[in-house]
Amino acid sequence: MALPTAYLTSAKNLKPILEAMQTAQAPDKFTTRFLVSLGFSSSSDRLIIGVLKALGFLDQDGKPTDRYYRYLDQTQSEKVLAEGIREAYEDLFKIRTDAQNLSSAEVINKAKTLSQGSMSESVLKKFSLTFSSLVKLADFSDPVLVAGSPASVTEDETEDSTASEVEKSPSNPKRQTKSSLGGLHYNIQIILPATRDPAIYDALFKSLKEHIIE
Structure with a gap:
């Protein structure tokens, strides 16, 4: 107590x-x-x-x-x-x-x-x-940080959250996929072109599916 x-x-x-x-x-x-x-x-x-x-x-x-x-x-x-x-x-x-x-x-x-x-x-x-x-003799005007409040989030947590959002963002041109050939596993990273045309992405992923994933 x-x-x-x-x-x-x-x-x-x-x-x-x-x-x-x-x-x-x-x-x-x-x-x-x-x-x-x-x-x-x-x-x-x-x-x-x-x-x-x-x-x-x-x-x-x-x-x-x-x-x-x-x-x-x-x-x-x-x-x-x-x-x-x-x-x-x-x-x-x-x-x-x-x-x-x-x-x-x-x-x-x-x-x-x-x-x-x-x-x-x-x-x-x-x-x-x-x-x-x-x-009566004290000044309590300064705010008190409460655990879990937005003001108490650390800088590292903010950076981690930002990085996570960047990875999830559809505007991020970087994609990662996994492929298995025989008993081997490969991590393949594809840098997509910066474009707003969905047809280009559709064509790239269709080719990826036909020639690599399957």
């Missing part, structure tokens, strides 16, 4: 903490001491560390990741946050690709189903509070 177990009990300082992170030099390790240095010392503020780990901003040792450093760029920070939210709350986005638009009540109901009832009502409310507060 791709639902984070980390959550906030209060989202009052969520935005200020994230803004403080952007203006401060990234630490070697994000600790409660670093959080205090940013001006946030309450026990509820410390829960942000677990949330940042869930979002992929910190590794399990508390060290900033590439996503953390990208978040420091305020021109793309909201999109980076959206990226982390989609990853952390993957199962919600599998149910609704626009899960960021779910109401708090809807988030609770979806989480209750996904967790198979393992979350208490208190935890569900805090889970919803955390998710709903995070998505």
